[in-house]
Amino acid sequence: MLNKELANAFNLMGDLLEIQGANRFRINSFRRTGRTLKDLIEDVAVLVEEDRLLEVPGIGKGTAGKIEEFIEVGRIAELDELLGKMPDGLPALLDIPGMGPKKVAAVWKELDIEELGDLKEAIEDGRLAELAGFGEQSVKKIGEGIRFMETSGERVPYGEALPLAEALAEEVGAIDGVKRVAIAGSLRRGRETVGDIDLLCIASDGAAVVRSFVALGRVASVLASGDTKGSVTVPLGSAREMQVDLRVVPEESFGAALQYFSGSKEHNVRLREMASKQGYKLNEWGLFKNDKQVAGRTEEEIYAKLGLPAIPVELREDRGEFECDAAFIETLITMADIRGDLHMHTVASDGKCTLEQLAEAAKGLAYEYINITDHSKSSAIANGLSIERMEQQIETVRAFDKTFKGLKVLVGCECDILSNGDLDYPDDLLAECDIVVASIHSAMGQAKEVITRRTIKAIENPHVHIIGHPTSRLLNKRPATAIDVPEIVKAAVETGTALEVNSAWKRLDLNDRHVRHAIDAGAMLSINTDSHDTPQLQQMRYGVATARRGWATADRVINTMSLKQLLAWKERMQ
Numbered sequence: 001m002l003n004k005e006l007a008n009a010f011n012l013m014g015d016l017l018e019i020q021g022a023n024r025f026r027i028n029s030f031r032r033t034g035r036t037l038k039d040l041i042e043d044v045a046v047l048v049e050e051d052r053l054l055e056v057p058g059i060g061k062g063t064a065g066k067i068e069e070f071i072e073v074g075r076i077a078e079l080d081e082l083l084g085k086m087p088d089g090l091p092a093l094l095d096i097p098g099m100g101p102k103k104v105a106a107v108w109k110e111l112d113i114e115e116l117g118d119l120k121e122a123i124e125d126g127r128l129a130e131l132a133g134f135g136e137q138s139v140k141k142i143g144e145g146i147r148f149m150e151t152s153g154e155r156v157p158y159g160e161a162l163p164l165a166e167a168l169a170e171e172v173g174a175i176d177g178v179k180r181v182a183i184a185g186s187l188r189r190g191r192e193t194v195g196d197i198d199l200l201c202i203a204s205d206g207a208a209v210v211r212s213f214v215a216l217g218r219v220a221s222v223l224a225s226g227d228t229k230g231s232v233t234v235p236l237g238s239a240r241e242m243q244v245d246l247r248v249v250p251e252e253s254f255g256a257a258l259q260y261f262s263g264s265k266e267h268n269v270r271l272r273e274m275a276s277k278q279g280y281k282l283n284e285w286g287l288f289k290n291d292k293q294v295a296g297r298t299e300e301e302i303y304a305k306l307g308l309p310a311i312p313v314e315l316r317e318d319r320g321e322f323e324c325d326a327a328f329i330e331t332l333i334t335m336a337d338i339r340g341d342l343h344m345h346t347v348a349s350d351g352k353c354t355l356e357q358l359a360e361a362a363k364g365l366a367y368e369y370i371n372i373t374d375h376s377k378s379s380a381i382a383n384g385l386s387i388e389r390m391e392q393q394i395e396t397v398r399a400f401d402k403t404f405k406g407l408k409v410l411v412g413c414e415c416d417i418l419s420n421g422d423l424d425y426p427d428d429l430l431a432e433c434d435i436v437v438a439s440i441h442s443a444m445g446q447a448k449e450v451i452t453r454r455t456i457k458a459i460e461n462p463h464v465h466i467i468g469h470p471t472s473r474l475l476n477k478r479p480a481t482a483i484d485v486p487e488i489v490k491a492a493v494e495t496g497t498a499l500e501v502n503s504a505w506k507r508l509d510l511n512d513r514h515v516r517h518a519i520d521a522g523a524m525l526s527i528n529t530d531s532h533d534t535p536q537l538q539q540m541r542y543g544v545a546t547a548r549r550g551w552a553t554a555d556r557v558i559n560t561m562s563l564k565q566l567l568a569w570k571e572r573m574q
């Protein structure tokens, strides 16, 4: 139904007329039409088709003409005309909570504000607060409105939300009377982005725990505070906030609540159906037979009673997980399987830490090996290494490795795949490296066939072992390139080249669905952090969660191999 869109168009026309100072009568007439359309029960397109539009009270000939125009060609000439009379960025200011047509008109006429950026400047330098009709309170509200608009709707990347959730879980755990805390929701499932943070805890006095929760130091605003549930927002970085829900449950229901609130909703719907087919009732309080609780203290006992293995939470998306057997689940990749990290940068290119610092930090993670992969010469902004510098780097790392104890330091590079698919270094130089990661860092706008062909050419080079961040996407910042993932997976399977699951929280590339495809097709993966500083080595768990969501088993991930196996795997490729 176009009713709502049409109503919005008429309301917008009313607002635009008001910004331009048209007479009240015309403005109100558009708004009345907007309301009429919004309240209309019948589909306006059907009314037009049956020639009954004029029967609607309040719709005259002129209005009917505009409605017909919208339905026929998708636009209204008068609306376009109104938009043409003001700066392109101005109407968007109407969407800011706290800004109506009068205020938009005032900032435009008095302060020459033409778009959001101008408005933000006027707030910062105090000009807005001096404008008649604004004042400190209203400016504050508009500032908050902008912040809300800029952050709401945007889901938070997994790796950004998880450390915050863990810190909050710890604070909740320290509240009097709290026995146990757990992270639930999409965050527990390891989804690449999350809408909010869901926490669960065991306590007997729910109201008291919720009161302490909403009073935690980092809470920015309280959305709800009840006997068993509290909802707040907390700052995320300097300019954003995210919602956190806490639910308090009794001990005997903890597993059932954890299962329920971990979702996904689709998985839960299926599970509940399976329960009811077997004569049970399943809800967030437990698993019941004839009103008697038969399970619910732990998740495992619920799944077991229903004849299912303990389905790992990352798999709970109703993507076939109910058919998994326990033996398969045992083979899924875990953090404990990871023996090394094959993609990281030092100060030689754009990293922030030295070779020594990376090696020390990796040793602290009990890894068996790491692979140093600074950028190649064409990545000029990343201070990529010239051929001479790369030759030097190989010597430096090999010499360092000889003296360093407790961890093998391999030397590789992150070699640019040039726009025509050639590699940035000659083959003989690549041949001197242990493990070569080849990645795209330029010409990301290429057409599907071009960028796919380009990548396949790199995959086919026997000196390339891993394709780094294959789709180049940055969460919430840059979409994936047009690359045909199934095609590159096919080439990777044929050549034995591994595809990276880049674990940097900004990337997660390949994503979970790509991993699932790659695994089904028989490809090998490499889960790497692409660290540019030592703390980033800890991001491995984001990549592992992504790989688990894609049903990756440990035997398909090259950095679960021992050093010896890894080097033997590499030899087989040539």
Ligand code: DGT
Pocket: 184, 185, 186, 187, 191, 193, 194, 195, 196, 197, 198, 260, 261, 262, 263, 264, 265, 268, 269
């Ligand atoms: P998000 O927050 O959008 O990233 O995704 P979730 O999965 O964390 O969803 P959220 O926070 O709305 O709810 C947390 C969990 O609670 C969800 O995964 C499953 C459960 N849940 C919420 N609403 C419903 C519902 O209407 N039906 C069922 N079966 N489960 C629900």
Ligand code: CA
Pocket: 185, 186, 187, 194, 195, 196, 197, 198
């Ligand atoms: Ca959630």
Ligand code: CA
Pocket: 185, 196, 197, 198, 245
């Ligand atoms: Ca929630």
Ligand code: ZN
Pocket: 343, 344, 345, 414, 468, 530
């Ligand atoms: Zn890199």
